[in-house]
Amino acid sequence: MGLLIAQSGGPVNLDVGQAQIDITAISKIDGGVGFEEAATVDVEGVTCIPVTYTQNETGPTPDRLNDLVNEVSFTSPPEIVVFAVSNPDAFTLSDGTELLGNGFAFPVGSTDSPFANNVCTLYDTTLCDEDGIWVDKEGGGETCMTTSVLLYHELSHCFHYVTGTTAAGAQEEVNAEIDENDMRDVRGLDHRDVNSHNGGCGHGCGKNCCIVASLSTGSAFSEEIKQFRRLREHTLRHSAVGGEFFKEFFYRYYGFSPEVTRLLGSKPHLSPLIRERFVLPLLAGVEMLIFYADNKGTEMAKFLRGQSKREGLTELYENKFLDELSTYIVSARNFDGKAISVVLKNKGKKYVGFRKLLRHINKETINDEYIDWSLVAVVELWVQSAKLLHSGKPEAKIDFEVYEKIVHWIALMPVSGVWEDFSRLQTELELLSIEQFIFDPRSKEIFSARLIEEHPRYTTTIRRWAEGKGGMYA
Amino acid sequence: MLEKQEIQLKKVTTSMKNDRVLVNIKIDNPLDRTLYAYAKPRRILYNNATGKLTLALHDQHLAENVDYIRDIHQPHMVPLEGKTETEIKLDLPPVINRLRPASERGNGPLTEQLRIAEATEIDIEIAHQDTPFYYDPKKSNVRQFKEWGNTVAKANFKVAPLKPREETKPKPKDRK
Numbered sequence: 001m002g003l004l005i006a007q008s009g010g011p012v013n014l015d016v017g018q019a020q021i022d023i024t025a026i027s028k029i030d031g032g033v034g035f036e037e038a039a040t041v042d043v044e045g046v047t048c049i050p051v052t053y054t055q056n057e058t059g060p061t062p063d064r065l066n067d068l069v070n071e072v073s074f075t076s077p078p079e080i081v082v083f084a085v086s087n088p089d090a091f092t093l094s095d096g097t098e099l100l101g102n103g104f105a106f107p108v109g110s111t112d113s114p115f116a117n118n119v120c121t122l123y124d125t126t127l128c129d130e131d132g133i134w135v136d137k138e139g140g141g142e143t144c145m146t147t148s149v150l151l152y153h154e155l156s157h158c159f160h161y162v163t164g165t166t167a168a169g170a171q172e173e174v175n176a177e178i179d180e181n182d183m184r185d186v187r188g189l190d191h192r193d194v195n196s197h198n199g200g201c202g203h204g205c206g207k208n209c210c211i212v213a214s215l216s217t218g219s220a221f222s223e224e225i226k227q228f229r230r231l232r233e234h235t236l237r238h239s240a241v242g243g244e245f246f247k248e249f250f251y252r253y254y255g256f257s258p259e260v261t262r263l264l265g266s267k268p269h270l271s272p273l274i275r276e277r278f279v280l281p282l283l284a285g286v287e288m289l290i291f292y293a294d295n296k297g298t299e300m301a302k303f304l305r306g307q308s309k310r311e312g313l314t315e316l317y318e319n320k321f322l323d324e325l326s327t328y329i330v331s332a333r334n335f336d337g338k339a340i341s342v343v344l345k346n347k348g349k350k351y352v353g354f355r356k357l358l359r360h361i362n363k364e365t366i367n368d369e370y371i372d373w374s375l376v377a378v379v380e381l382w383v384q385s386a387k388l389l390h391s392g393k394p395e396a397k398i399d400f401e402v403y404e405k406i407v408h409w410i411a412l413m414p415v416s417g418v419w420e421d422f423s424r425l426q427t428e429l430e431l432l433s434i435e436q437f438i439f440d441p442r443s444k445e446i447f448s449a450r451l452i453e454e455h456p457r458y459t460t461t462i463r464r465w466a467e468g469k470g471g472m473y474a
Numbered sequence: 475m476l477e478k479q480e481i482q483l484k485k486v487t488t489s490m491k492n493d494r495v496l497v498n499i500k501i502d503n504p505l506d507r508t509l510y511a512y513a514k515p516r517r518i519l520y521n522n523a524t525g526k527l528t529l530a531l532h533d534q535h536l537a538e539n540v541d542y543i544r545d546i547h548q549p550h551m552v553p554l555e556g557k558t559e560t561e562i563k564l565d566l567p568p569v570i571n572r573l574r575p576a577s578e579r580g581n582g583p584l585t586e587q588l589r590i591a592e593a594t595e596i597d598i599e600i601a602h603q604d605t606p607f608y609y610d611p612k613k614s615n616v617r618q619f620k621e622w623g624n625t626v627a628k629a630n631f632k633v634a635p636l637k638p639r640e641e642t643k644p645k646p647k648d649r650k
Contacts, residue, residue, distance in 0.1 A: 045581030090567035091585075094575045095535060096517040096528075103545040110542040114584055116576035133547060136609075157543045170614065172543065198609040200548035 002071040002162075004048035006083045006120075007040060016049065018125040018147060019084035023051060025148035026065050026155075028186055029271065030057040033065075043081055044115050060182040061152065068155060074162040078108050081120040082151065088124040101128040101201045103150055105157035107166070119161050121154040123147070128201035135192050135199035138181075143190040145199070152183035173197050241430045244418035245370075269350050270357065277325060280316060282375060285382030292406050293437050300406075301398035304389055319390045322383050328358065329380050335362040369414045381409050403440075410438055411446035419455040427458045431465040441468065476604050476625040480505055481554060483598050483629035490568070490636045495591050497529065497564040499598055501627075503554040511602040512623065513552035513562055518570050518590070525594035525639065529564065532601030532626050533619040546615050549623075551607060562600075566590060568637065591637040599628045 005019045020035050027033045032054035040047050053069040055062055067073050068080060085091050088099040094112050103123040106113035113120060125147050127133050133145035156179035160166040167175050177194040184191055284307060291303045308317035315321060324343065331340045340358060344351050361376065385402045393401075413434075422430060438447050448466035452459050485500040503509050512531035519528040533549065554560045568591035574584060601623025610618050 044576065045579070046584060087567065087571075090569060091571050091573070092518055093573050094578070096519040096530070096572070097536070097544075097546075098516055098518065100514075101547050105543040107542060110540075111577065112540070112542055112573075112575050114573055114576055114579065122573075128547075153545065173545075176543075196609070196611045197545075197615055198548065198611065199545075201550060 002074075002076050002080060003051040003065075003068045004041065004043060004079055004081050005035070005051065006043075006046050006081050007049050008047045013085065013087040013090075015084040015086035015125045018086065019082050019151070022084070022148040022151045023065065023082075025186065026061045026152055026183065027053065027055075028057040028059060028062055030055065030062055031269075032056045043079055043118055046081065046114070048079075048081055059186070060179075061186050064152075064155070064159065064179070064182075068159060074164075076162075078115075078118040078162060080155070080158045080162060081115065081118055082155075083120060083122040084125045084147075084151075085122055086125045088126055089129060091122075099124055100126075101131075101133060103154045105154050105161070107161040119158050121151075121158050123150050123154050131202040133199060133201060136196040138191040138193045141190075143184075143192060146187055146189070149180060149183045149187060149189065153177070153180040156180065170197075240418055240422075240426070241416070241434055244416045245414065270353050273350065273354060274357070276316075277328060278379065280313070281325060281379045281382055284313060284316060284386075285378040288382055288385060288402075289378065289406065289410075289437075292403075296439060297403045297406065299399065300385070300402035301389070301395045304385060304398075304402070308386070308389060317386055317389065319387070322387050322390075325379070325383050326387075329376065329383065332358045332361040332376060335359060369412075373409075373412060373414055377409055377412075381405055407440045407443045408446075410440075411443040411450075413438070413447060415451055415454045419451065420457075422458075424458050424461055427461050428465065431462065435465075441466075444468075476509075476602070479602075479625055479627045480604075481509060481511065481600070481602050481627045483600065483627055484559065486596055486598060486629075486631040486633065488593075488596075488633045488636055490591065493568060495564075495566040495568050495636060497566065497596070499562045499564070499600075500559055501554055501562060501600070502559050503556055505604075506556045507604060508556055509554045509602050509604055510551050510606050511554055511562070511600050513550040515564065515566075516549060518566075518588075520570060520588035520590045520593065522587075522589060522592075522640075525592060525635065526597065527590050527593035527595070528597040528599070530599045531562075532599055532623045533616065534601070534623065534626060536616045536620065538614065538616055538620075544616075546619070548607065548609070548615075549619065553606075554602065589637070589640060592635045592639045593633060594635055594639075596631050596633055597628065598631065599626050601626050 003023075005016055005023075006014055007016055008014065023035075024030075024033050030053070034052040034054075036050040036052060040049055042048070051069050053065055055066040085099055088101070091099045093099070093104070099122060101124055103121065105119075105121045106115070107119055108115070108117055127145060127147060127150070133150070134142040135145060137143040153176050156176040157166070157172070159179075160172065160175065166172055174194050177192050177197070181191045181194070287307065288300070288303065292300065295303075307313055327339065327343050330336070331343070335358065340355055344355060347354075384405060388398045388401055391398070419427065419430075435444075438444055444466040448462045452462050480503070482502040482504065483499060484502050487498045489496045489498075501511070515529045515531055516533050517528075517530035517535050519530070520526070531549075533546070536546070552560070552562060568589065570588040570590055571585035572588055574582070574586055602625055603622055607619075607622050613621075
C-alpha cells in the first residue's frame with residue numbers, strides 16, 4: 001500500500017468523502033480507483049482507508065496516482081496518509097499555526113509531523129471556510145483553487161519526499177506548481193503562474209461549483225456548469241436571503257454529492273446517464289425559471305418550444321424520454337423497487353448502479369427540503385412543463401399551466417434562519433429582492449404565511465409586502 | 475514602514491453565539507492616516523491548565539526554514555482608519571484541536587483539545603503597517619509576511635469564561 005486516507009483523527013472532522021472525490025478527480029474518474037473501507041489499517045495509531053488503483057485512464061494525473069498507490073517509483077514504508085480536514089478553523093499545527101486556507105506536507109522525520117515513520121499531508125477541504133482560495137494566474141490575474149487541485153499539489157510534495165526528489169529551496173514549490181497545472185488541465189482551470197507563490201482567501205473563488213455536474217459533464221467550465229454559476233452568482237446570491245440559501249444548499253449538496261461521485265468513480269459508465277437524465281434536465285429547468293423571472297411569467301410555451309429546438313435538448317423533449325424521466329423522479333421520491341425493476345429491465349450494462357443512485361437520491365431528498373426543492377423538484381417541474389408541449393393544448397393554456405406550476409413551486413422556497421437576524425428595514429429590502437422570483441400574489445401569500453410562521457417578529461411588514469402595499473422603499 | 479506600535483488595543487469582549495466564541499477587539503488608531511492590520515488569527519495557543527488564550531494576528535512565529543512544506547497564503551487584512559476606533563470581530567470554535575507531533579503522542583491521540591471557551595485571559599497580538607501588503611515574488615511568503623507585520627501591538631485582557639472550566643464542573647454525585 002502506498003496511499004491512504006485517514007479516517008479517524010480523534011475529534012478532528014476528517015472528510016473522507018471529499019478525499020475520495022478528490023482522488024477520483026485526480027484519476028480522471030477512472031473506474032479503477034477503489035477505497036478499501038472494509039479493510040482499514042492502523043498507521044501509527046490512526047485508522048486509515050487504503051486507496052487501490054488499477055489504471056485505465058491516461059495522462060499525468062492518473063500516472064501520478066498510479067505511482068503513489070502502487071509504489072511504482074518507491075517502496076513503502078513510508079505510507080502516504082491524506083488528512084482531509086473539514087473544520088480547519090478548529091485545527092492547528094503543534095505550534096498553533098492555523099490550517100485554514102493552507103496545506104501542509106510532512107516528510108518522515110519532521111519534528112512537527114504526527115507520524116514518526118510515514119509521510120502525510122493535511123489540506124483544508126473547506127477552501128478557507130468556503131471563501132475560496134485564489135492564486136496568481138499564468139499571464140496575469142488570478143485563478144481559483146479547487147480541493148482536488150490543492151490535494152494534488154500537496155501530493156506532489158509527498159511524491160517528491162518518497163522518491164527522494166525534493167528540490168532545494170523555492171524550486172520545490174515551483175515543481176509542485178508545475179505538477180499542479182496538470183491537475184488544472186484535468187479540471188479545465190487556468191494555469192497557475194509557477195514563478196509566483198502568491199495566494200489568499202476569497203476574491204470570488206468560492207467553493208467548487210457543482211462537483212457532480214463537473215464530473216458528469218467532464219469539465220469545470222462546460223456550458224452546463226457556466227449556467228449553474230450564472231444562477232448562483234448573478235441572481236439570488238446578491239441578496240442576503242439568496243446568499244444564505246446557497247450556503248445552506250451547498251452544505252447539503254456537499255453532503256449529498258460524495259456518494260454520487262464515488263458511484264461515478266466506481267461506475268464511470270453512469271456519467272453520460274447522469275448528464276442526460278439529471279444535469280441537462282436540471283439546467284433546462286433552471287433556464288426555464290430564469291426566463292420566468294426575467295419575463296414575469298409570460299410566454300412560457302414559446303420559451304419551451306424554443307428550448308426544445310436547441311441542439312442537444314431536442315432529445316430531452318421526446319415524449320418517451322420525458323415519461324422515463326417522470327418515472328425516475330417518482331422512483332427517487334418513493335423508491336418503489338418494483339416500478340424501478342420494470343423501468344430498468346432490459347436496459348443493459350450501462351444502467352448498472354443506476355438503481356443505487358436512485359436509492360441515494362431517495363434517502364437524501366426525503367428529509368431535506370433544500371435538495372428536494374432546488375434539485376429534484378426543479379427537474380420535476382421542467383418535465384411536467386415540457387410534457388405539456390405534447391398535450392395538444394393551445395398556447396395560452398400551456399402558458400397558464402406552466403405559470404401555475406411555477407407559482408406553487410416557488411412559494412415553497414425553504415425559509416432559512418437568516419430572517420431571524422434581520423431588522424425591519426432589512427426584512428423589507430430582502431422581500432423586495434426576492435420579488436424578482438416571487439412576484440405572483442398567490443406565491444407571495446403562501447410564502448409570507450410560511451415566513452410569518454417561522455419568523456413572526458415583523459408580521460406586519462411581511463403582510464404588507466404580500467398584499468403588495470410595500471413600504472418606504474416600495 | 476512603522477518603527478513602533480502605533481495602534482492601541484482598547485477593549486476585548488467575548489460572547490457565545492451558536493456554539494461559537496465571538497471575540498470583539500476595539501482598536502484605536504491615533505494617527506492621521508489609515509493603517510492596515512491582520513484581521514484573523516494565524517496562530518492560536520491555549521493552556522487548559524491556566525486558562526490563558528493567545529490570539530496571534532500575525533506570522534512572526536513562523537520560522538523561515540522548517541523541515542516540512544507549508545503552503546501558507548496571504549492573511550486577511552483590515553484597514554484601520556486614522557483617528558478612529560475600529561472593531562475586529564473574531565469568530566472561533568469553542569474547542570481547537572492541536573495536532574500533536576509524533577514525539578509527543580507516540581501512537582496516542584492525534585490531537586490535543588484546547589477548550590478556548592473556558593479562557594479567563596486573552597493575549598491579543600496584532601500586526602499592523604502603514605501600507606497594505608503587496609506581494610513580492612522575489613521573496614518567500616513567510617519572509618515577506620514577517621517583514622510586513624514586524625510591528626505588533628500586544629495587550630492582555632481578563633475575561634469571564636464562556637463555558638465553566640472543566641475542572642470546576644461538579645461531579646455527577648454532587649448534583650442534586
